[in-house]
Amino acid sequence: MSDQVILQAIDVVKHFGGGDGWLTRAPVVQAVDGLSFDVMRGETFAIVGESGCGKSTLARLLMRLLSQTSGDVLFEGRQISSVEGEELRKLRRDMQFIFQDPFSSLNPRMTVGKLVGEPLEVHAPELSARERRSKVATLLRQVGLRQEHADRYPHEFSGGQRQRVGIARALASGPKLIIGDEPVSALDVSVQAQVINLLGDISRELGLTLVIIAHDLGVIRHMSDRVAVMYLGRIVEIGSTEDVFTDPKHPYTQALLAAIPSMDGKRTDHSATVKGEMPSPSDPPSGCRFHTRCPYAQDRCRSETPHLSPGARRSHQVACHFSETLERPASLVAPKPRSETVEARFALYRAATEGGTVKHLKNPNQHQQTERT
Ligand SMILES: Nc1ncnc2c1ncn2[C@@H]1O[C@H](COP(=O)(O)OP(=O)(O)O)[C@@H](O)[C@H]1O
Numbered sequence: 001m002s003d004q005v006i007l008q009a010i011d012v013v014k015h016f017g018g019g020d021g022w023l024t025r026a027p028v029v030q031a032v033d034g035l036s037f038d039v040m041r042g043e044t045f046a047i048v049g050e051s052g053c054g055k056s057t058l059a060r061l062l063m064r065l066l067s068q069t070s071g072d073v074l075f076e077g078r079q080i081s082s083v084e085g086e087e088l089r090k091l092r093r094d095m096q097f098i099f100q101d102p103f104s105s106l107n108p109r110m111t112v113g114k115l116v117g118e119p120l121e122v123h124a125p126e127l128s129a130r131e132r133r134s135k136v137a138t139l140l141r142q143v144g145l146r147q148e149h150a151d152r153y154p155h156e157f158s159g160g161q162r163q164r165v166g167i168a169r170a171l172a173s174g175p176k177l178i179i180g181d182e183p184v185s186a187l188d189v190s191v192q193a194q195v196i197n198l199l200g201d202i203s204r205e206l207g208l209t210l211v212i213i214a215h216d217l218g219v220i221r222h223m224s225d226r227v228a229v230m231y232l233g234r235i236v237e238i239g240s241t242e243d244v245f246t247d248p249k250h251p252y253t254q255a256l257l258a259a260i261p262s263m264d265g266k267r268t269d270h271s272a273t274v275k276g277e278m279p280s281p282s283d284p285p286s287g288c289r290f291h292t293r294c295p296y297a298q299d300r301c302r303s304e305t306p307h308l309s310p311g312a313r314r315s316h317q318v319a320c321h322f323s324e325t326l327e328r329p330a331s332l333v334a335p336k337p338r339s340e341t342v343e344a345r346f347a348l349y350r351a352a353t354e355g356g357t358v359k360h361l362k363n364p365n366q367h368q369q370t371e372r373t
């Protein structure tokens with residue numbers, strides 16, 4: 001494995017339930033069903049899919065907060081399921097988590113200073129109390145808060161500020177990789193972009209790898225280098241954000257893209273949005289799991305499981321029998337013009353990935369000063 005790969009999922013499966021005896025057997029929930037992907041050091045990797053498709057389960061598997069039914073997760077080449085003792089402590093320092101809900105993930109009885117200082121006590125016990133306070137102040141500044149915020153309690157802050165505290169807490173141990181499970185979906189829309197920009201800026205400044213989970217593509221469009229689209233526990237399409245956004249090949253990705261509100265806030269194309277409910281992961285459709293909602297489904301899709309197209313692991317891949325022959329929905333034939341920022345990011349990404357290496361990307365949109373509510 002190249003040392004450019006920091007995190008690797010190899011055919012990871014997580015099934016919940018099932019009971020012990022055949023009489024008590026509950027239906028098995030196939031939450032994650034055979035996911036493989038590489039996350040490159042220094043990149044922002046996004047995982048997108050509808051609610052219930054297995055994103056949080058995957059995030060917990062990647063962090064070793066859950067153990068997988070089968071398959072492997074490798075962090076820096078080591079199987080995380082087998083690390084113990086000191087190695088496990090290092091893993092906990094190197095991989096941090098940002099939770100979806102900044103309201104319930106912060107202990108309301110702890111001051112912000114204590115919340116951010118707590119991981120330092122664990123991971124940097126050599127610091128004196130004074131050094132720790134000074135480090136907390138630095139971390140607060142890094143996330144756009146002020147030193148005096150250290151004496152306040154979580155309830156004194158807005159949602160966006162609380163999520164900044166959550167980010168400062170995640171940064172405190174000096175991690176190499178941060179996984180954010182829908183880190184902005186509990187926030188007001190106006191605050192979401194600020195927190196996303198902050199995360200992007202910090203990760204670039206510090207050379208962090210980010211894995212961002214989102215339920216809509218709009219959130220990650222401007223910040224991620226690559227994206228994996230999940231449907232019912234499987235990846236249906238994976239590629240650079242540029243490829244996936246300008247040339248979506250899976251009907252599900254196409255529908256998700258068509259559903260992103262345009263700049264004026266209106267949905268762009270109602271006809272292309274995914275219809276109906278997502279089937280239950282305890283009784284997933286045969287063959288292609290998307291066939292029950294796919295406007296192009298044919299007999300083969302009901303019987304034969306499509307796999308990601310062969311090719312280099314980091315190329316644009318799609319799991320659809322007919323992706324090469326599909327007509328694109330009208331709204332996607334002419335890709336919408338991208339903003340200058342996104343163009344700049346794609347240009348940087350192309351330059352940085354030449355030769356297969358993701359170099360440290362510079363931020364094309366300078367740190368925009370952020371909310372103070
Ligand atoms: N501990 C669990 N026991 C049983 N089923 C679970 C458990 N956790 C998640 N699930 C089920 O697994 C599926 C995927 O859930 P989740 O990973 O939370 O999806 P997402 O984060 O994409 O909304 C859902 O059907 C959910 O009900």
Ligand SMILES: [Mg+2]
Pocket residue numbers: 052055056057181
């Ligand atoms: Mg979730």
